[in-house]
Amino acid sequence: MGKRIGIENSLAAAEAIMMANVDVVAAYPITPQTHIVEHLSELVADGELDAEFIPVESEHAAMSVCCGSSAVGARTFTCTSSQGLALMNEIVFIAPSLRLPIVMILANRSMSGPLSIWNDHTDVMSIRDCGWIQVFTENGQEIFDHVMFAFRVAEDPKISLPLIVNVDGFTLTHVIEPIEYWDQETVTKYLPDFKPVNVLDPDHPVTMGAFGMPSIFTEAKKSQDQALINSKPGIVQAWEEMGKLTGRHYRPVETNCAEDAETVFLTMGSFGETVSIAVDELRKQGKPVGQIKIRLWRPFPFEEFRQAVQGVKKIIIVDRAISYGGPGGPVAGEIRSLLYGEDNMPVITNFLCGLAGRDVTPEDYIAMYEKSEAMKGIVREEDYIFYGVRE
Amino acid sequence: MVKSEEELSWKDLGVGCVVNEPGNASQYKTGDWRSIRPVWDKEKCIRCGVCYLFCPDMAIGKTGEGYFETDLYYCKGCGICVQECITGCIKMVEEEE
Secondary structure, three states, X not given: OOOEEEEEHHHHHHHHHHHOOOOEEEOOOOOOOHHHHHHHHHHHHOOOOOOEEEOOOOHHHHHHHHHHHHHOOOOEEEEEOHHHHHHHHHHHOHHHHOOOOOEEEXXXXXXXXXXXXXXXXXXXXXXXXXXXXXXXXXXXXXXXXXXXHHHXXXXXXXXXXXXXXXXXXXXXXXXXXXXXXXXXXXXXXXXXXXXXXXXXXXXXXXXXXXXXXXXXXXXXXXXXHHHHHHOHHHHHHHHHHHHHHHOOOOOOEEEEOOOOOOEEEEEOOOHHHHHHHHHXXXXXXXXXXXXXXXXXXXXXXXXXXXXXXXXXXXXXEEEOOOEXXXXXXXXXXXXXXXXXXXOOOOEEEEEEOOHHHOOOOHHHHHHHHXXXXXXXXXXXXXXXXXXXXXX | OOOOHHHXXXXXXXXXXXXXXXXXXXXXXXXXXXXXXXXXXXXXXXXXXXXXXXXXXXOEEEOOOOOEEEOOOOOOOOOXXXXXXXXXXXXXXXXXX
């Protein structure tokens, strides 16, 4: 492997994208994604990265350019956050329907309003059902590794789907961490050249994005859904091969002290590291507590998740987005739904916290654990709790 | 296309529903849209071909006698031929008639 250096995670991400030999970057700057795009722009301007950097006029244009460049067979990257993602939304849904393997880093930030630049998961949850492969990362090293993973998986001819790497804004994008760079030889070994399944080529004309009448639309959607479901073996294989090359092993659902746990915390993204401190503390106190982290959000790893919660009596689900007037946080809503009707279904408590970057400390998780201990069943009024809200 | 669109299963669709054979717009039966269709009065028709020139779907063609008729597989019943006809020989009739 390559050298280990201290660098801001965003800059390392940009350099990973350079090492992945990207052909086209189309992006518009938005906090907290900015440093990734700025650095890519510098790398291209300085001649270090031989790629087209297209400084578009909006995120809507960014994703449109990405669809075009991916369609002609160029390795394509974009990056956005929050309002930028919202502006891009229309085309975000089109990319997977055309099976274009675009890679996006989404520097997670809350959706306005009130206007906020800080971190939570309301942006990614707004496009939960867009059809992209979606993974979450927990630290700088994971971001670096998942850039390589993202291109490898998205461009796998058996998959050919766009992929979002979720990176918590500021918490991950703006911190300096020690990161082990891959050497170029390892990158080349892991990431083959992009050989697109379909190519826009005047010599071999095809139509992409054709009109779909009601008589064919349902079939088109079923085929797209199945493509996303079928991507899982390739995703797992890409993680396994990365494990062999780097010694870092990633899985669709990751656990910590969960085997004999009665209560588990469930998180996605950087909150997992803080929870692990709380789990250690609670274990010291003799409490049977563990944690589960969902790394692969789409396609949802049903089998691995059911396996991970075997024997668990209570799941404390930490949501960082709100489904207003709905069943609580979006993660809790899904987990309740997938466990419904299972034998010995665990009690689920749902805390909404860390909204717009509000700190959630290990002590807060211990407090959530204690609060949920007192909650013995599914009580409608307690279906979700705004943790720490001032009454 | 071997199967018609109504017969295709989701498994028959290619990656990204890409259409690999060019020029297949001709397979699209736009005649389904029609509620009225043009009828020519050969007594008044001077075989000038203005209807043929203006038809936006190129649905109108020439018969052996030099008169014009529309291909009902494509004709949407827009009535532009009626609007443009110099002698007023075309009129639209309800499909039910």
